[in-house]
Amino acid sequence: MNAPVATLPAAKDFKSETKPVWCPGCGDYGVLTSLTRALADLGRRPEEVAIVSGIGCSSRMPAYTSCYGFHGVHGRALAVATGLKVSRPDLTVIAAGGDGDGYSIGGNHFLHACRRNVDMTYIVMDNHVYGMTKGQSSPTTEPDWDNALTPGGTGLRPFQPLVIALASGANFVARAFSGDIVGTADIIARAVRSPGFSFIEVLSPCVTFRPEQREWKELARPSPVPPTDDPARAARRIMTDDGFNIGVLYTGRREPYQPEIGRPRRSLQDLAQGFAL
Amino acid sequence: MNAPVATLPAAKDFKSETKPVWCPGCGDYGVLTSLTRALADLGRRPEEVAIVSGIGCSSRMPAYTSCYGFHGVHGRALAVATGLKVSRPDLTVIAAGGDGDGYSIGGNHFLHACRRNVDMTYIVMDNHVYGMTKGQSSPTTEPDWDNALTPGGTGLRPFQPLVIALASGANFVARAFSGDIVGTADIIARAVRSPGFSFIEVLSPCVTFRPEQREWKELARPSPVPPTDDPARAARRIMTDDGFNIGVLYTGRREPYQPEIGRPRRSLQDLAQGFAL
Amino acid sequence: MMTSAARPGTASTVSVAMTGSGGSGVMTAGNMLLEAAALAGCYGLMSRTSGPQIRGGEAAALIRLANEPIEGHDDRFDLLISVDWLNLERFAAEIPLGAESIAIGDPGQGEPPTAMLAGTRRLALPMKELAKKVPGGRANMIALGYVASLIGLPDDAVGEAVRRTLGAQDDRLPASLAGVEAGRRAAAGVACPHKLALGRGRGAGRWLITGNEAAGYGALKGGVRFVAAYPITPATEMLEWMSPALSGVGGMLVQAEDELASINMAIGASYGGTPSLTATSGPGFALMTESLGLAVAAEIPIVVVDVMRSGPSTGIPTKSEQSDLNIALYGLHGDAPHVVVAPNSVADCLTTTQWAVHLAEAMQVPVVVLSDQSMGQTRMVIDPPPDRELDGARAVAVAGGQGYQRYALTPSGVSPMAIPGTPGLMYTADGLEHSERGTPSSQARDHLAQLDKRKRKLDAVDFGAHWAEIDGEGEIAVLTWGSCTGPVREAIARARADGIAVRLVSLRLLSPAHPDRLAVALHGVKRVLVVEQTHSGQFYRYLRAEHALDAELRAIHLPGPLPMRPGDIHRQIVEWSRP
């Protein structure tokens, strides 16, 4: 706490001048605000932070911050973030995106990122829909949600992101609601502080294709219990709640994966010796 | 039971004349034998059955049976099997492959196949290694298993296939051991009979790259408890056992996903009316 | 399909851009204008464009009407009507205006973008104010009535279009009709040189259709009964049209978790005997190439429609380009012969997609259909394409007999395919190199035999007359493909009107290449102008690689997002025709 406080950037300093393409009322605005607050609260500087995303409305996030950003291809944010973080452990790396990006096309990387447990934070803005492509079912969409591509609904059981995150080894698991700016900022800050892979499922309404999600603000409420470090208990809680308990739900103690980047022990000449006759 | 029993094919009729490329002692031989037994026990005919796989030693399975077979690309067996089954619900469709094929490159399809719950059976011959590419870590490999690609081991927590299958919605979850021909045959038969997506994790040693797995035959033993239909209980059991309890562990009651293939209700002319001015 | 006499470029045609901020209803008004013209016996088309905002930003309906069939936009817009001026300058390049153009704006709605409107004739129309006078009235309807009147559309056609769009029971109908009427009254006495000569007939029997819908319908006509897909702009609407249609005709559409899954699901269904398809755009197509190779090696028929958008990478998802030609032709690893075809108009999306299914089934090969955003998402008035007998006819192996060989070396290269369920013909389809039986083999003779066989399939088949559209005579030819064909046709019509003989060659069959056929098509031609919508000249390079072209070559290759303009092509033809 000896650093001159005055020079630390405020939340607003983490917002860029680029105007979001989001629809008025989109939940993602709230997440952006919470994210910038969290970064200010964490005392980070914009240049120390990299926000990595895929493709989707929510994946537009990086450019709306003043941090380093990477807007990649659909579904691969976690892979990019992993390569970046393990090679640059000094950076704060945050991956962000949507339910389609993360759980549909990106599902495999989600599984393996949880398992790999690299020290980074993954924020999924879940609106139970593909917003960017104008309203198709995502893995978290209700089975009977009618839409043009799957009239009458997909009939499929929704994907349970928190359960899968737990089962595959995420070290920090939380649920947030985009309408709760302060609460979400707090969760993001805790996630970033927590070593290893931190996963935050943010309920973030798509007011355009799922206007009924405006009601989420009535449903979301703080989780009645504190986080547990027992994955089985966390899983049971998540499986039995109604999906609107907000807060940090699980914090584990697994060691992050970080291959050592030591000072070079061998010279190139030395390596070439192995080929010499 | 009115069909003339004599004409039903026996287990041997389900084996093809193609000689497996497998190493002597490979666990996959046992799985092949169990599979052919199960098909005979089920009273199927080879032409009614399609075995679909990806790439790997274990994925060579289809051609060693006398059924219809599909040996596709690495990691995509479940997608091929899904397309086949939903469009041809009259067939018995079995997907088969390895832990690399199914949990690494194919992980996303595994998640979504469990969730989709199409009426088919998925057999993974898990040897905790990439056999075909000569011995690298797979997702189920122990973190400290030394090998040329990741010297000293990957350091990663092994993927828990049964837990993920449960969490993502598989309707039938079992563990088998390739050395237990009769037991595995029985599990396969039950899996095929069970509606929806049935998942069998078969411990199948790779004697070449993981010779220590020969010991599995000492460790494998029947699960002390009968299957449950409560996923949470099943998950707890699986997470707390030592990985060698063999048997059907979970049977659910979800409706399989099968889009209706009705008789055509509309003619093409009729559809064209929609374009008419 | 069109006779020479009916070529556009000589026809009376009017181009209208209706713009406004999101929610201003310009798209609705534009659709009504198009439909009204169609009901009045005209042809026409409408494309949409909008700013980066997901919803609610600036938007424009780009409409062109004519009394003869047209297939693309003109060089300039005759009328621009802006309900408000919000960010209009973003569309400056998409809405070229000239000295003849009339720009109509609402004086109460802010400052017009002067640079963009420079040189145009300006009209003021207080749309908001006029709308206020109509109970429930909206500015877009005022604009509709005004423009319809200026260009001379009959009242009854406009009224009918409004009624059809809203439905006779809709509450908004009276206000909308009243708004149109108010707009029309405001136009009284305003001189406008851009009059639409009305078409013959009243449009009955014609279709209003997008290329995406046409492709979907063509696929069904070809016999497709299984589709697996993952949404992507601008292919999604094709899938959205097909989904209910498929369940109507006894088929199904499955939404996959990604494109790796969708193509493999389609392969699985096709292996099971059901003609199958997936549709995507560049990024998704890139994810499918590994499994396209599987379909080549395992000989599984399948159709992949790539509705191209501007690349590379995510590029410009909502804008057209022809730059997936390379990946479609050459994007598979290994020597992987497959078929690539391209429709060359909205209407042809139907026939060529149907043909693609036919080719896939007949040759047991993957067929790529290269459509693009500009055909896929443009709504157009067309004469329904004639019915064609192009049902997929797969060579199916019949039960009985011994020693079935799935990959038997037949003279045609096509080997009868056993459908699961058939007794006695069980085999394993394989992407590993294999013997005739299908057993994996690394023997040189098997590899060569199967490579030859897979190539032979494509060499031996007769692709028929649909392989290219060839029209006209002359020593100058324009060689093009896909959606560039529309502007090229128009440019050629203009050149012919100038007295220049020009030949059109538009290739629908891109792979396998048919150098001999192209040589015949270009017989006597001294100069070939190659026209394509890519930055690097992909089509030009493809032509050089695969064909012996001894004529003098020039190329117009421009990337998206702007459409190819007939005027640019015309200019080049004229310049080149001088001795």
Next chain:
Amino acid sequence: MMTSAARPGTASTVSVAMTGSGGSGVMTAGNMLLEAAALAGCYGLMSRTSGPQIRGGEAAALIRLANEPIEGHDDRFDLLISVDWLNLERFAAEIPLGAESIAIGDPGQGEPPTAMLAGTRRLALPMKELAKKVPGGRANMIALGYVASLIGLPDDAVGEAVRRTLGAQDDRLPASLAGVEAGRRAAAGVACPHKLALGRGRGAGRWLITGNEAAGYGALKGGVRFVAAYPITPATEMLEWMSPALSGVGGMLVQAEDELASINMAIGASYGGTPSLTATSGPGFALMTESLGLAVAAEIPIVVVDVMRSGPSTGIPTKSEQSDLNIALYGLHGDAPHVVVAPNSVADCLTTTQWAVHLAEAMQVPVVVLSDQSMGQTRMVIDPPPDRELDGARAVAVAGGQGYQRYALTPSGVSPMAIPGTPGLMYTADGLEHSERGTPSSQARDHLAQLDKRKRKLDAVDFGAHWAEIDGEGEIAVLTWGSCTGPVREAIARARADGIAVRLVSLRLLSPAHPDRLAVALHGVKRVLVVEQTHSGQFYRYLRAEHALDAELRAIHLPGPLPMRPGDIHRQIVEWSRP
């Protein structure tokens, strides 16, 4: 690298195939034979082949030795020694024999494959029996001693090779040496015309290396410090060599869950400032093309090594082919300029991969290195390539100043790249089309400007002399690339020995194409023979597409799995040189 005088084809050379069932130890014996020859001052190489069995099936070590550098197999094998005859006929095409060939078998080990051995001279060597007489003896060591003696390798070199391979402390050493000695004794008095003229020097300073190792080492020399990869034959050994080496030099290798992840991890690490690479083969490469396009659009340097195998689809994973040329050049969607280079020998795998890293970093572009199974997995005696100063030099933006534009339109097309952590230069890398600042844009002018910029980067750079290997004069040229260069060099050497002047042009830089440079390289050439290992003539088509070749062209394009034979090329040159 080699002077004309040192060309192979005129050198004394002996080819030996050692075969036997799995576990018979022929690979070990083969490696020892190669190393012994190397220690005796010879050059040589060994490739391996085996049946479909994962372990334990038939296997063959294919060795060629010479007293001058050689780079590929000869037309025929001089000696075949079979510890047992198990399924030997499966290798008939890979082990061509002739009237001069000697086939040595163990009379006690079953029936020899008569068709394959027809016309050869046959020798019987009771290897099993002789081995039994040596305590702990094995047949493979008998074979080694016998063959080494027949071809005239010095005893001490063989003994040294055995000692080096097993290690001085190994229990098996005495039995092995005794076995070799027993084999040598059995050879006493056996006439053999295939004698190896010993090389100059004793091999000190030379390397025994595979192309995969050389490429891995070259990557490290180029500065690569991050690798993410997913195992695939035949690229895995490159990764396995790099993994410990990287951690030794302060880098790392991450095993990814699939190729989609591996390339994106590499992109992420490179975005962070670390030169990065991934290696794969055809099927994995196909999965990477979408993200290669991202690296193009977002301008992220990255190297992808594709160690090609026979395709299409899973194909023949263990066999070589050059058939990923198409996908490497043209397999990205959209207009996506990138670099493709190819090493043309095992030794050149080092230099060209190092160069690839340099190019990627200098141009902020993805570079594809096309190696193949035959270079990657062949172990070869080489002279270490000279050290080259080709460290990656990325243009890095420095802190300070205002209004940093990541995608600024510079004259060279290369814009300084900010490395995360640098204050004041924060930007978002984007695969969407963008402005100079990096903000997404669908404007035509931004699209064109960025397309031009990305192309300009490749046009503006000087690729230097390494772009091609050009050697000799004459009116006939052989134009080739990659691993075909070895047999082509040898064929040319033979033709020159016949008195025919032939020029060699082997392209290392495949994309961007340099038609002007090639025209200079082929100046005065009347006939060009194109040599490549594909079925469809991919290189030939690429040459036509990208270059103006006015010489008469002929092409030898043969698929894998068999290597290109110098004799076939030589025959074509001779035939064509007749007036």
